[in-house]
Amino acid sequence: xxxxxxxxxxxxxxxxxxxxxxxxxxxxxxxxxxxxxxxxxxxxxxxxxxxxxxxxxxxxxxxxxxxxxxxxxxxxxxxxxxxxxxxxxxxxxxxxxxxxxxxxxxxxxxxxxxxxxxxxxxxxxxxxxxxxxxxxxxxxxxxxxxxxxxxxxxxxxxxxxxxxxxxxxxxxxxxxxxxxxxxxxxxxxxxxxxxxxxxxxxxxxxxxxxxxxxxxxxxxxxxxxxxxxxxxxxxxxxxxxxxxxxxxxxxxxxxxxxxxxxxxxxxxxxxxxxxxxxxxxxxxxxxxxxxxxxxxxxxxxxxxxxxxxxxxxxxxxxxxxxxxxxxxxxxxxxxxxxxxxxxxxxxxxxxxxxxxxxxxxxxxxxxxxxxxxxxxxxxxxxxxxxxxxxxxxxxxxxxxxxxxxxxxxxxxxxxxxxxxxxxxxxxxxxxxxxxxxxxxxxxxxxxxxxxxxxxxxx
Amino acid sequence: xxxxxxxxxxxxxxxxxxxxxxxxxxxxxxxxxxxxxxxxxxxxxxxxxxxxxxxxxxxxxxxxxxxxxxxxxxxxxxxxxxxxxxxxxxxxxxxxxxxxxxxxxxxxxxxxxxxxxxxxxxxxxxxxxxxxxxxxxxxxxxxxxxxxxxxxxxxxxxxxxxxxxxxxxxxxxxxxxxxxxxxxxxxxxxxxxxxxxxxxxxxxxxxxxxxxxxxxxxxxxxxxxxxxxxxxxxxxxxxxxxxxx
Numbered sequence: 001x002x003x004x005x006x007x008x009x010x011x012x013x014x015x016x017x018x019x020x021x022x023x024x025x026x027x028x029x030x031x032x033x034x035x036x037x038x039x040x041x042x043x044x045x046x047x048x049x050x051x052x053x054x055x056x057x058x059x060x061x062x063x064x065x066x067x068x069x070x071x072x073x074x075x076x077x078x079x080x081x082x083x084x085x086x087x088x089x090x091x092x093x094x095x096x097x098x099x100x101x102x103x104x105x106x107x108x109x110x111x112x113x114x115x116x117x118x119x120x121x122x123x124x125x126x127x128x129x130x131x132x133x134x135x136x137x138x139x140x141x142x143x144x145x146x147x148x149x150x151x152x153x154x155x156x157x158x159x160x161x162x163x164x165x166x167x168x169x170x171x172x173x174x175x176x177x178x179x180x181x182x183x184x185x186x187x188x189x190x191x192x193x194x195x196x197x198x199x200x201x202x203x204x205x206x207x208x209x210x211x212x213x214x215x216x217x218x219x220x221x222x223x224x225x226x227x228x229x230x231x232x233x234x235x236x237x238x239x240x241x242x243x244x245x246x247x248x249x250x251x252x253x254x255x256x257x258x259x260x261x262x263x264x265x266x267x268x269x270x271x272x273x274x275x276x277x278x279x280x281x282x283x284x285x286x287x288x289x290x291x292x293x294x295x296x297x298x299x300x301x302x303x304x305x306x307x308x309x310x311x312x313x314x315x316x317x318x319x320x321x322x323x324x325x326x327x328x329x330x331x332x333x334x335x336x337x338x339x340x341x342x343x344x345x346x347x348x349x350x351x352x353x354x355x356x357x358x359x360x361x362x363x364x365x366x367x368x369x370x371x372x373x374x375x376x377x378x379x380x381x382x383x384x385x386x387x388x389x390x391x392x393x394x395x396x397x398x399x400x401x402x403x404x405x406x407x408x409x410x411x412x413x414x415x416x417x418x419x420x421x422x423x424x425x426x427x428x429x430x431x432x433x434x435x436x437x438x439x440x441x442x443x444x445x446x447x448x449x450x451x452x453x454x455x456x457x458x
Numbered sequence: 459x460x461x462x463x464x465x466x467x468x469x470x471x472x473x474x475x476x477x478x479x480x481x482x483x484x485x486x487x488x489x490x491x492x493x494x495x496x497x498x499x500x501x502x503x504x505x506x507x508x509x510x511x512x513x514x515x516x517x518x519x520x521x522x523x524x525x526x527x528x529x530x531x532x533x534x535x536x537x538x539x540x541x542x543x544x545x546x547x548x549x550x551x552x553x554x555x556x557x558x559x560x561x562x563x564x565x566x567x568x569x570x571x572x573x574x575x576x577x578x579x580x581x582x583x584x585x586x587x588x589x590x591x592x593x594x595x596x597x598x599x600x601x602x603x604x605x606x607x608x609x610x611x612x613x614x615x616x617x618x619x620x621x622x623x624x625x626x627x628x629x630x631x632x633x634x635x636x637x638x639x640x641x642x643x644x645x646x647x648x649x650x651x652x653x654x655x656x657x658x659x660x661x662x663x664x665x666x667x668x669x670x671x672x673x674x675x676x677x678x679x680x681x682x683x684x685x686x687x688x689x690x691x692x693x694x695x696x697x698x699x700x701x702x703x
Binding site: 056057058059063064065066067068069123126127128129130132133135136145146147148150151152153154157236239240241242386389390391392393394396397 | 507510511512513518520521522537546549550551552553554570571572573574575576578579580582583584587588589590591592611612613614615682685687
């Protein structure tokens, strides 16, 4: 059914919306099992590769003396970046009361939770002795040894833990009324599960009032957390003395980069969800149009930061820093070009056109291109800079191995698997938000005139 | 003299270990590298892994070529952990595996290390090496393992300790004799082995020590000094001329 009818919200219409938006939770088909099974196998393969690495030592990965951090840290930064989609997009859109946000929120928030979970595994995978993880934790012990709170890695652990907890709560809180709807529509063990999760939500006026206040509060609180998380990730690099890393611009630059890749990833997911669950009536061209505008803004910001960083390095021409830039430009010329194309030169002009922003295939292509560019950006920040540091004698090279590639691919599969499972058990588009939007629309009447107040499509 | 008095006396002595490397004397023979491997149970990784940056030398001879053929000149510089007084490796370690001891050494606690390799990234001299695999000592190297030094496991960072086991032993002997450690009593393996005597080790807090006197030479410089790491290793190099003393 189409949402553009301007009729009042009748119970039939509510029922239809609920039907539509819980369609992802219908009993799984063989296609679903095939997909999840395949993703599961890839994840298992990645786990085997990790097991092999734990048994043999980190030597089975491609890292070496100058390049002590490789694909694992690249992936870590990349996934932390993706996790900025949900909170930033959904929190900011909530706070600015952008009406078109409604069908996007849930998908973006879920993406945040799963992306940060995937990101959180990488620092563990990259450790030389992951079984000694407890040394990171502030556990009182007879030796009086405490973790080193001066180390940015420890800030990292704290920031990511806070972000995992915070974004999960954000997702869960927004889902409460939906869980109640699902509870009322299900039976058997599912009914029991959702009853527990819905925590007795009945939808009284008082509950809604508290809910609205809590959602706003969560949205306000999650933004500084998200900013701090990627700032701290950038400080893993910027706090060092490594030429090319030691830069004051890194924190805001990384935060913008994270939002950039996050917004692009939300667009990619919107396309997939729209196609997979036949939600064409809900995720309309206007949503892609608006997300495209946000992506354009962030792309401009990212390009500005990148330009500012290159300009100061070039103008200062400090020998060590300039050497790193020359090396990157020569050895990774292709990747550098691809990154600049994906992040700036194609994205910015393309997104200036309404027709492109409203074309779903074009947006899919651009959003994928942006994330390829952002992955390359993280690679170029980490690998070439490490391979050409202060001492020329030790300059080296980095070649990723099958173990690293397997684990990296498994991370993508793991994320997709978590998302697939989530969509099977929870409504992937927020039902209560959509219905609230409909209420707003139906209220906008002046006498006999019916006014389409907030959403304007076409 | 009772044990307590000697303890007090020993504590009154200040040690600040340092090293002077005279580049005008260094021939680049590599004896220090071999001696270090033998003394500190540093594993051998073989030709192939060495080529891929997995070599584990705690001290390495860097060789740089200067000039164009036929006026080519090889320059050698032995580089080991500079035992910085403002060490960049220390604050970044999340578990205090890398810390500063009272005698100015950057100590590394192998048992505590979890292998984040952050210290290696932040070391401007790239002298920290990582156990990428379980160390192996093929025959007959397993017969000559030093009993004074632990063999490290895979996944931990290691680096030059200024032969801390020899420092400890000398201090213990000195304490039993009720005196301070004498100048020249401690020799790290590299200094002991160096044929042209280019490496001098000693107590920089003692103005009468040989290392202190050499450290004030007008030929002195320290590696990448502008970073402010304040290394304890001082290099000597004549102003463009090689002089042989």
